[in-house]
Amino acid sequence: MVLKRTLIIGGGEGAHYVFHTLTSRATSEYQIIGLLDDCSDVKLNKIPRFGGLNQLKEVVRTEDIECVLLAIPSLEHTKRKQILDTCISLQIETQVLPILQDIFAGKEKIAMRPVAYQDIIERDEFELDYQKVARMVNSKTILVTGAGGSIGSEITRQIMRGNPRKLILLGHGEASIYNIHRELKKAHPDVELVPCIADIQNKERLTAVFETHRPDIVYHAAAHKHVPLMEENSSEAIANNAQGTWNLAEVANKFNVDKFVMISTDKAVKPTTVMGASKRVAEKIVQLFNQMSQTHFCVVRFGNVLGSRGSVVPLFHDQICNGEPVTLTHPDMERYFMTIPEASKLVIQASMLTVGGEIFVLDMGEPIKILDVIHKLIDLTGQKRETVSIEFIGIRKGEKVQEELFENHEEKPVLIFDKIFVGEDNPHPAELVDIQLLLDNYMGFTEQERKEQLFRLVELDWRYEKI
The missing domain is CATH 3.40.50.720 (NAD(P)-binding Rossmann-like Domain)
Structure with missing residues (x-):
């Protein structure tokens, strides 16, 4: 050899x-x-x-x-x-x-x-002030939804460095909750950890959890986020992303949670997909609840996260390593990228800044061409670019070549902290009725009717004047 x-x-x-x-x-x-x-x-x-x-x-x-x-x-x-x-x-x-x-x-x-893909991100990562995190969470009970997921689990790791009084790991998948609970218990044996198997679509179950543990801060990371799958399963996108967020917001308001932080996506901006539209509706729900609650509700919006579940970059990496053709929809496709730890740190930083109602938008740097990411991954495996086949398979329904981070109607974004912008947007209270009508009736609609009603809610941004 x-x-x-x-x-x-x-x-x-x-x-x-x-x-x-x-x-x-x-x-x-x-x-x-x-x-x-x-x-x-x-x-x-x-x-x-x-x-x-x-x-x-x-x-x-x-x-x-x-x-x-x-x-x-x-x-x-x-x-x-x-x-x-x-x-x-x-x-x-x-x-x-x-x-x-x-x-x-x-x-x-x-x-x-x-x-791997995490190694090629072209940005210096944001660092949290953990002393400030500790002051925020030290005597508090924190609840994280989607705690077994890529973003949710990393938020729990970062929060644990502030030594909270109690951390509730809420998720639907028992294996992922078991794994993160086991990891955190080993690293932080003195913090009370509560693994909680619950579905955010079940308001009665959420009510029981909140009544028992009385969380002070909620980080809402649970969501369906796989774009093509949600295009074919719109009822589940609405049930989880919109109805689930409504349930959580309602229960958080009922039990006087101090802060509620929802994690969103750039695909909620001028959405062209079911997943993006369902997340835009969820953003509206959070902001509307803020208008009538003592709880400080806010949204944190960012783009693609390297290595997260649902991200396509790990697929590229696997295809290259396995000698398969790399499948890309379009040669000009661009996306914003950051790593899981940085996104999670910035979510926690935003939670320390909120006074209620904000859409925080993380500074994602410049958009990166997906083709450039693929080429770098090929180079770093020691292969020659000409030996790796790249197949352009065509843009999927609703897919954008470039993503955006702000809606047109949102006020000019202001950098309020290192790498954190805030865009002002106050949905009209009448939108709450429209959203509730969809949530009460969507299962009785056909697939086409369901999508039409969902996108009609997104278009309310232009139908109602801002307040």
């Missing part, structure tokens, strides 16, 4: 772990040629140090390197990105040790893995 000429980046504990792991395997496919580290006196067995991190491009070329192993889990984000960008430009196979916080959180093992 011909071994790959391999360069290790790093000379610390991570690099030693990688070196000894690879050299102890009888079937290892890597030949360690040398290492790069900014510290000139590092030693890694008898492996030569070729220089500092800024010499990566030169060393790859002069030493005929075929594979790069990034083995500095504590490396600062900007430097990590620079190294990965260089590897992309060299179109060389690249593997990484996970960053420390992912190892500590139990989300990744201490082992090399191929570069």
